[in-house]
Ligand code: HEM
């Protein structure tokens with residue numbers, strides 16, 4: 001866990017020192033270009049890698065009643081029978097984390113009064129769902145809000161988002177809720193990994209690193225906005241330069257900005273090689289993205305091996321006499337009469 | 340068999356997590372923690388790769404010389420064949436949502452029984468060979484290489500997963516650890532590692548038509564005996580058609596129903612129901628197995644064993660197939676059969692109930708209908724005369740088997756039937772039923788005696804739920820639609836909720852079924868006296884016109 005924290009701090013420190021020492025364009029221009037390229041190419045390659053393997057079988061996890069007799073009500077979304085159902089199921093998965101919403105916490109007790117003996121109890125446990133959802137949506141909104149820097153004039157919808165986001169007016173500049181919630185959600189996700197024994201057991205550097213990285217990004221972002229107030233106009237000119245492939249001088253922009261950019265770049269670089277590919281992967285998941293219709297429509301396996309089995313003819317050859325004796329109908333009568 | 344701890348002890352003695360990192364811990368192969376290995380001859384007969392004698396408790400498992408190459412290549416091949424595998428290796432965020440959804444984890448508190456870690460056992464190997472970060476950074480990012488102790492670990496945990504898919508329901512990406520377990524088992528079979536309890540039935544099914552190796556004449560004999568028993572109870576001896584050509588329907592059910600108590604009563608239920616309907620159907624001694632232990636072995640073995648269904652449907656020239664109550668059989672039929680061995684032979688047609696005229700359009704391609712769909716339709720259309728009073732001595736609950744629940748979505752048909760044939764039906768707590776059902780603890784070929792304690796541990800969530808309704812609502816019976824359940828739930832009930840009996844659904848259907856020309860029922864299919872049957876003192880016959 002600390003390894004990954006140190007790593008993030010190190011990246012930040014290098015970016016700080018580097019940009020302070022005059023290499024700002026390295027961290028502000030070259031690195032983002034590289035990162036964006038790696039991200040795009042890497043993600044496409046990952047998706048192509050997945051897509052190259054076929055889906056040999058139709059294996060949706062059925063989460064409710066299948067399509068059946070007329071008088072039996074189908075769970076059209078949790079157990080879709082049509083593409084529309086699948087679409088609804090995927091929509092709920094991706095936009096509302098439907099499966100995570102089911103989460104419970106199980107506990108077993110040697111003595112449970114209701115059972116006068118051993119028993120299990122299940123608590124509804126929506127914390128992970130709640131904070132994961134908050135995290136992802138705030139992340140999305142924060143990302144969208146950044147279009148303020150990427151487009152001139154600032155698009156109307158960004159302004160609109162900002163108004164919404166800043167509804168709870170605290171001080172000036174306007175406080176954006178998403179930033180704060182993002183921070184809180186990340187701390188929750190990290191806290192789980194640190195304080196919950198099971199999570200601690202399964203967590204790897206690969207899990208802590210993106211969390212620290214995102215915390216780094218969020219913290220530097222918040223600092224840039226509220227504390228180490230950067231010259232926004234200059235930053236915008238600089239970013240516009242980068243996005244329009246005609247970079248301008250980074251002169252006069254605080255090093256912290258480059259730390260922020262370097263961390264974001266690291267995230268992009270890391271993304272295609274890590275679990276963060278779940279962003280695209282969820283759409284490929286064969287237990288979620290297929291209709292449970294394999295009795296109605298034949299699903300084809302491109303590598304279906306040839307049929308090889310013990311045929312009836314072989315079976316009858318092996319058992320002809322006893323079958324005759326038992327009076328079973330035969331394809332071929334035994335050579336000698338039975339019995 | 341070692342003595343079992345009491346349920347209280349079992350719960351109280353679940354050990355805490357080990358101090359060391361999981362990558363540094365290896366399982367112990369103490370007696371009772373593993374299934375017996377498959378016999379060399381069995382594996383040879385089935386042409387399985389690298390058959391050999393070995394002992395899980397021994398240091399050396401006698402792996403073939405180039406075992407590492409074999410496994411690496413086999414793994415790479417599976418990645419090319421299954422998008423699911425690539426994806427599930429890549430996108431797990433280790434959020435832990437699946438952790439306490441697994442009955443094995445709940446019962447053992449072994450961290451590697453958390454579905455996420457079960458998958459990490461393989462994922463760590465994937466990282467080393469198939470990911471950039473793993474190649475560069477090795478163990479720092481959770482990558483590791485193959486070694487013999489890793490193979491042992493994979494074996495240990497692939498056979499502590501019943502492929503129930505409960506984890507997959509809760510995973511935000513639908514990562515299905517059952518799929519991973521299935522593939523790990525395939526890999527292990529490449530180096531000759533399999534279990535006796537699975538491979539022996541596979542062998543039998545391959546060469547005699549059913550898991551128990553019952554030869555054709557004995558199969559007939561047993562079914563005739565069951566028909567005799569039907570007569571004792573109802574006064575009517577049902578027809579027992581075998582290998583009959585041009586019948587309308589081929590009926591296939593797990594052979595466990597022909598052989599094992601209490602499955603046999605379910606089988607008697609089928610016979611009586613079909614007789615009462617005067618159904619034009621046939622049984623087959625060749626396709627006398629609905630279950631498919633091949634599906635616990637490899638995709639190809641499952642295909643091979645399943646092939647007999649369509650082959651026999653073609654030979655007998657039937658119109659469609661009716662399938663009995665079984666869990667994994669129906670996962671195979673619903674999700675694999677048509678893909679494996681379809682399209683259905685030309686002689687088969689869209690299944691239509693000859694009694695009600697209902698077309699089972701949901702089975703338009705496989706042409707195989709689940710018996711509870713068939714029976715629910717009969718009841719809905721008022722085609723059965725039922726006296727649920729015959730089941731009044733039981734207060735029943737219903738156990739959803741994992742496979743029909745999460746691999747098919749067959750949830751309400753059995754309930755519809757059950758409510759029509761029993762007056763007293765109580766659901767278990769909502770986190771333990773329907774799509775969230777808990778496994779019996781011994782599915783996917785783990786229903787063997789030598790791991791009884793493990794089974795009871797894995798059965799804890801189901802057992803506790805049963806105990807709950809037993810204590811709260813006086814439940815004394817549990818119905819199910821799975822042949823493996825009929826074998827595994829009685830010991831589970833005995834252990835966690837003593838006094839609860841277990842039966843298939845169609846046993847209860849036949850108990851309630853009023854047979855045309857049948858005698859008044861004084862006993863149930865188990866030939867146990869029906870309480871209160873004598874007092875009614877009617878004319879001794881019922882159902883006659
Ligand atoms: C169905 C859609 C998605 C689901 C269910 C989902 C769920 C999750 C979950 C459960 C975590 C783990 C938090 C933790 O325990 O550490 C996570 C992390 C993350 N997700 Fe998503 N996610 C989805 C889509 C996306 C998308 C579209 C993005 C786009 C950027 C994204 C970016 C991230 C990032 C950056 C993290 C990092 C935090 C960490 O490593 O824990 N996710 N996601």
Ligand code: SF4
Nearest residue numbers: 431433434435437510
């Ligand atoms: S729920 Fe899914 S993503 Fe989360 S740890 Fe389990 S398998 Fe991984």
Ligand code: SF4
Nearest residue numbers: 441500501503504506
């Ligand atoms: S499939 Fe079932 S037994 Fe296997 S890991 Fe998932 S929950 Fe556990």
